[in-house]
Amino acid sequence: xxLTAGESGTIYANPAPLLVSRQAAFPGLVALPGGDIxxxxxxxxxxxxxxxxxxxxxxRDGGRSWSEPVRMHAAERAESESxxxxxxxxxxxxxxxxVFERPDDLTPIxxxxxxxxxxxxxxxxxxxxxxxxxxxxxAFSVDGAAxxxxxxxxxxxxxxxLAAGAPFHLRPEGQEGWLIESRDGGTSWSRRSVFFAGGxxxxxxxxxxxxxxxxxxxxxxxxxxxxxANLDVQLCLSDDDGHSFAPPLATGIRAQASNLMSLTHDxxxxxxxxxxxxxxxxxxxxxxxxxxxxxxxxxxxxxFGGADRAAHxxxxxxxxxxxxxxxxxxxxxxxPREALACCWMVEDGQHVIKSWPIGLPEPG
Numbered sequence: 398x399x400l401t402a403g404e405s406g407t408i409y410a411n412p413a414p415l416l417v418s419r420q421a422a423f424p425g426l427v428a429l430p431g432g433d434i435x436x437x438x439x440x441x442x443x444x445x446x447x448x449x450x451x452x453x454x455x456x457r458d459g460g461r462s463w464s465e466p467v468r469m470h471a472a473e474r475a476e477s478e479s480x481x482x483x484x485x486x487x488x489x490x491x492x493x494x495x496v497f498e499r500p501d502d503l504t505p506i507x508x509x510x511x512x513x514x515x516x517x518x519x520x521x522x523x524x525x526x527x528x529x530x531x532x533x534x535x536a537f538s539v540d541g542a543a544x545x546x547x548x549x550x551x552x553x554x555x556x557x558x559l560a561a562g563a564p565f566h567l568r569p570e571g572q573e574g575w576l577i578e579s580r581d582g583g584t585s586w587s588r589r590s591v592f593f594a595g596g597x598x599x600x601x602x603x604x605x606x607x608x609x610x611x612x613x614x615x616x617x618x619x620x621x622x623x624x625x626a627n628l629d630v631q632l633c634l635s636d637d638d639g640h641s642f643a644p645p646l647a648t649g650i651r652a653q654a655s656n657l658m659s660l661t662h663d664x665x666x667x668x669x670x671x672x673x674x675x676x677x678x679x680x681x682x683x684x685x686x687x688x689x690x691x692x693x694x695x696x697x698x699x700x701f702g703g704a705d706r707a708a709h710x711x712x713x714x715x716x717x718x719x720x721x722x723x724x725x726x727x728x729x730x731x732x733p734r735e736a737l738a739c740c741w742m743v744e745d746g747q748h749v750i751k752s753w754p755i756g757l758p759e760p761g
Contacts, residue, residue, distance in 0.1 A: 400680055400698040401756035408436050408463050408739065408750040409454065418442045420748035422741040425481035425549055426729040430488065433457055434729065434737070435528040437482045437492060438750050440466065445506055447499035449477035453528055460737045460752055470522060472533045475499050481549035482528065486556050490524040491583040492531065493546050493560055507715045512567040517543035521583045539577050539586050547725065548604040558583055559639055561592065561603035561615050567714060569622035574600035574615065576639045592633040592642040597623040600631065602654040609662045613639045614685065616667060618653045625713040627673060630655055632685060632692055646685065648692045654724045658736070661760060668726040668738055677702025678726060678740060682758055700738065700753055
């Protein structure tokens with residue numbers, strides 16, 4: 398059986414767009430033990446608004462319908478925030494992510510002239526009741542750096558948590574991708590390894606998954622800050638639970654934000670946001686065996702596409718950030734043969750959260 402996709406659904410769209418601006422972005426999904434699915438995403442007046450705050454909603458019917466979103470926490474800080482959830486081995490939920498400190502409503506995150514960023518901090522929060530309530534997010538730091546932790550953490554069999562991200566800056570030097578670990582349920586974190594030493598090439602939107610037998614895969618959007626150009630998506634593989642990594646594999650896929658999940662010990666399902674022509678959101682079944690020196694694409698399926706989805710190429714990366722039409726795709730396995738994909742996108746002039754039911758290929 399090949400990859401299949403059902404009709405798209407809407408996790409969230411502003412119910413009153415003529416009266417109030419409520420733009421949604423940066424979704425993450427997690428399956429709960431009782432069968433619910435929890436979605437976490439940010440809502441604010443605009444895509445980069447200072448009032449972007451994390452919200453949660455849930456589905457009790459496999460992603461076909463969703464509750465109204467509610468604030469993840471009630472703390473009021475002058476920060477815009479983004480978090481992603483993961484289910485811990487002990488049944489708690491952990492949300493990790495980052496915030497930008499906002500001096501006022503009109504200062505952008507990235508200065509269009511200097512390309513300097515507003516101060517950024519990593520934060521984490523815990524839920525003990527299936528995501529109905531959350532602790533106030535606490536700050537953490539790894540070696541004094543603020544990491545672009547835009548994807549969820551994963552848990553190893555011994556309870557160690559792993560997360561992947563880059564110390565976030567826009568300078569064409571010193572770019573790296575770090576794998577970090579927590580041995581206390583997400584309270585504190587330390588650096589486990591460097592999976593990508595890019596120099597002037599930044600590894601953004603890092604996503605990781607376990608492939609079994611100690612194999613860890615990290616997929617990144619590679620952006621050349623010296624040339625101001627997107628490169629092929631890179632896949633970084635470890636055979637020792639992330640203590641070390643082989644050199645990154647160029648996938649031959651010119652895409653940006655992406656995500657992945659394991660299908661077997663050597664096969665992955667990836668989802669790629671192509672924001673250069675031909676623009677679109679594409680699922681790919683890929684093979685990356687132990688010791689592989691290349692990634693083999695076995696099948697692919699486009700969820701949507703069109704020239705109106707492309708980001709602007711002028712103005713460098715800051716101009717690209719400002720013209721995004723969709724992004725941060727996610728994947729959640731629901732059963733051995735079913736998954737749920739999601740992303741944010743602009744639809745009818747509104748930033749909304751969309752989903753697609755996915756039929757998975759036969760194992761083997």
